[in-house]
Structures are given as structure tokens and as C-alpha cells.
Amino acid sequence: MRKGLAVDVQTTGARTHGRHHGRHNS
Secondary structure: HHHHHHHHHHHHHHHOOOOOOOOOOO
């Protein structure tokens, strides 16, 4: 887990909110 990944997951996860596990949206 890199710093960028953590931030990406946090931002994407918050945006999708379970849309695609918040990981499919890059």
C-alpha cells in the first residue's frame, strides 16, 4: 500500500461509496 494508493482509495471510496468497492474508479 503506497501513500498515493491510500489517498486514492480514501477519495475514490468516499466518492463511489460502495459503487465498485471504491477501487474500480481510477
